[in-house]
Amino acid sequence: MDKAELEKLHADLLIAWNKQDATKMASFFTDNGISIGFDGSQYNGKKEIKAEIEKIFEHHQTADYIWKVKEVRFLNSEIAILRAIVGMRPPGQEEINPAANAIQTITAIKQNNVWRIELFQNTPAQFHGKPEKVEELTKELSAVSEK
Template sequence: MESFEEAVTALHAAVLTAWNTRDAAAFAALFADGGQLVGFDGSQVPAAEIEAHLTPVFSGHATAAYVWRVREVRPLADGVALLRAIAGMLPPGADVPHPALNAVQSVVAVHTPAGWRIALLQNTPAQYHERPDLAEAHTAALVDD
């Protein structure tokens, strides 16, 4: 039987894989009713609008692909978990993440009859103002195996 940590980690991987494959419907399907996406640019998108929000993003231009490392998965309450991760993005044709696109991600996941779903995905830019050592460590952690 899969642990909640494994299930929530798989949920996070699935949503970022849906982004990487530019599949707006698959991305949106991973959100709980009433869920919310807070994008890198601060966009706040209700779950019911995510597919419509992402479709023109994916069709309008080649998007960068996510790479990520999960840092923590922990329970918040029965059937509710928090996942924290660092992420970066590979611009089209790039082999390493572009440091200006680094982010810290938080996912609040809820267990529903359909399985684990995202109640909140927040993608916060990780700019580390005037702390280049932290920015370098973030990027390095994404490319180190």
């Protein structure tokens, strides 16, 4: 059951991004949660996460996430790590932009029987010097987006 809850937490976070809902995104974090963005930006706490993500949404229409959870690992009954691959589909396009592929990691803790994000990290998956790896990841995500 907890594995499904963690996968839903990740999906809900990305769906909120796709809907450009910064308030909803921030709601999935602990009060002191940390979000590290694709560009290395670090936001600390729900309030800062909400404020900074709102700024992103105000300035442009963001690409939509496509994702696939690769692993959920429990460190104990109240701490877990989720790892996923993600791609982004730019507005008005059908294809995933390989330059925006990333590996996402969530460290989640269970508070009052609800899983919350303590740390979210979105790391570019550029695989320098290994273009076949970028192509492989893009192909895997494209298969997900076609479902």
